[in-house]
Amino acid sequence: MAFETGDPPGQSGRREITGFSNPTVKFLRSLRDKKHRKREGKFLAEGLRLLTDARISGRIPELLVMAAQRDPHPLLAQLEEAVLSCGGQIIDTTADILTKITGKDNAQTVVGMFAEFDTSLGSLDRSRGDIWMAAQALRDPGNLGTMLRTCDAVGAGGLILIDDCADPFSVEAVRASMGAVFTQQIAMAGWDEFSGWLRSEPGQLPGQLPGQLVAASLRDAVDYRGAPYSAPCFILIGNESRGLPAEYEDACDLRVTMPMKGRADSLNAAVAGAVLAYEVLASFD
């Protein structure tokens, strides 16, 4: 419905918007909802730092919205130049309208709209990292973004989202990723498709697995510390409440466990992934 979502932004160049009911404002605002993001194939990212990470990674927003009251900044000028030279649009508007678009008080003074990336397994370049993270049915966008951020930190190849996960292009996930949504490869796939893909490519060395699948698990597991990790190593983290299905754990090449000294039997999903990823990184050094 046009009333709900507004019309998609139009021509390239620079213009000003001062009205809250402007169709482009409505369109951008609607991208906070997953349904609209998926239909339009667009998403939002906020802040000069994040948008600069995107630019340097070759991701240029199709549209840039900027608050009229802003300090000049050389990175902002570079961003504007990149948007215009790629045929994108720049919109100058008020701080209030920017707040309306992002739904966040004290909104950043610049917001970019991007086309969603290709998230097929086939788009992944497996040679881009020795460590990969995979999350199964991960529900929390903050956890998802944090895992992307950890992927960046350990120099991972990317994050694979298995089964029904939170949306990596949600505002919360993009924020929590601190820009890693632009620097990391991201794919989404069902379990069977992922398994097939993982086992399909030959390893680089004779006898090497095409990819080692490692689960954080309590069953039949070895200590995560000093476990026999091999590259490319895919660290598989399960759903926040239920963990991994037993048959997924069974399909792993290695099951590792971390000490749990207290009452609880699990860590936060993003924390478990990070502790494992840093251990794998140290073992590859």
Add this chain to the structure above:
Amino acid sequence: MAFETGDPPGQSGRREITGFSNPTVKFLRSLRDKKHRKREGKFLAEGLRLLTDARISGRIPELLVMAAQRDPHPLLAQLEEAVLSCGGQIIDTTADILTKITGKDNAQTVVGMFAEFDTSLGSLDRSRGDIWMAAQALRDPGNLGTMLRTCDAVGAGGLILIDDCADPFSVEAVRASMGAVFTQQIAMAGWDEFSGWLRSEPGQLPGQLPGQLVAASLRDAVDYRGAPYSAPCFILIGNESRGLPAEYEDACDLRVTMPMKGRADSLNAAVAGAVLAYEVLASFD
């Protein structure tokens, strides 16, 4: 204002509430706001699992609110018995009213109201753990709860919140802690007070520091892996955006750094704390 906050709950025993405008419902609902929590010294925790962790840790809710449509459960019966035998109240109500209290769709079928604990540094038993976590100006309640959960997992003594942090008794922090808010010692203090306390107690062995303060830092730091940690080790994590003030870093006994292979120069605060805590745990084994 009575209209906003409702009146505090009254007498011990069991009763039923069916009206949304009941003063006890308003009172409980108001505890979602920090201002009201602090004034009343009470907070909420949801869910049978979490409330059972609390009970086993000797924390009994002063008031228990239960949805009328619920399945019987032996742990629930034990919880009810504990509340009544400690002179607390049990309120039977509807699922809708429970949702109103917690502000969460699909609310848990049981919610407890607790008196806030003593969070003075003097209340801490430093002998209860070789690892401690300390967070400075931590703003995100989810990060705070996740750090508590990690504290539990590594068998830490507790979490010390330095300067102006998020509230550990907020609904979000309690949820993210997965019960660790009840099992971990928690203290809040300004930096000077914390420094004085840390350096005041003599070490257990001759020449041992009373407490080793370790910062995750980029300045003048050694590799976090295999660094000379000593117990009791206090892991200090800074604010999500600004990190630690330089003078706090300078005051640390050890500054360690984790590999950062990507574009970003930092990890999520709760992730950094966990990676460090598991490294310290391994070094103490």
